[in-house]
Amino acid sequence: MPKNITVFTTNTCGYCLMVKKWLSAKGHTYEEVNLDTNPVRQQEAIALSGQLSVPITVITKQDDSKEVVIGYNPAKLAPAVA
């Protein structure tokens, strides 16, 4: 199990909703950073992903290493949160 999970989202992003649904369905809790209500964290999102796109899911492992999954991609999310 990861130490924590952060999902960067926007209000209108359908794929963000899917990431949140998928994490909940798999029993994971997460912190959501909404870039519409919290635009100051946009640079942090870009620095983490190297992309100008949400959703960005940051999984912090037990050893504090981080894995970043961009977009709604269950095939990448599943091993990352395992």
Added chain:
Amino acid sequence: MTKAELHDVVMVGAGPAALAAALYTTREDIDTVLYEKGVIGGLAAITDWVDNYPGFPDGLAGLDLSEKLQKQAERFGADIRLGAVLKITDKGEVKELETTDGLIQAKTVLIATGSDYKKLGIPGEEEYYARGVHYCATCDGAFYREKRLVVVGGGNSAVQETIFLTRFASHIDLLVRGDTLRASEVLQQELKKYSDKVAVHFNTTTQKIVGKDNKVTGVQGVSTKNGKNVNFETDGVFVFIGLLPNTSFLEGSGIALDDIGMIRTGDNLETSMPGVFAAGDVRSGATMQIASATGEGATAALMIRKYLEPHTH
């Protein structure tokens, strides 16, 4: 070996067509499972605003409409699974579906996988994907506050999403290949309200996306009027040039497709594989409207019910 689970109908996709079909089948007590590999609600869910779906006089966000369709289908027992169907094989009375969760069987199948936005296929497009080149304004528009954008396309999606992007961008160049917009008159009138921010460039093809230091800096095009090169400075490019059907997973299945890869059906929406139906944007002849997709979904559900009748005796 565990026997594969068997369902009355498995729907591939959970966009408006499948969700409407599932509402009908579940209300007939037909055991219904849906597989969605992308977003529940399909392209409708990533569309900023929907003004032409009947019953909502003030319009509504595409995401809201999708959630309402989902809730309504689930209210009657639709089982929506987050996963993909990879292959469909005709085993006679049942169809075998290879999914990301393993093998399942179905007496009938509804393919409602919809379409995705086409790509331009030009230099720079892949290189700058998600780092300046985008296909989802509602996802990525927020990264362009007070930035310049180029939108490519002239249909409903291009105009609708251009209007959405004016919330963020300081200026938008809309590049249209033809000499008119193909978007609905209502959208064209709406677009005119944003003429201070949006410049429409007709007869302009898009040839190359250029950048520097890992960032998009411009778009190179050609005027089809005089053959001259035209350049647009920009921080990002959003592409809405039409749709491609999601049918690659049907390769080798024997299900007949038309010249552009859309699924051929008869009047009853049945494909060339008996017991397998298709509805919505993936069906050859589809009008690519949410309202017609839900209508086709309802029709497909009734055809599925009819198909199941003799098979349950």
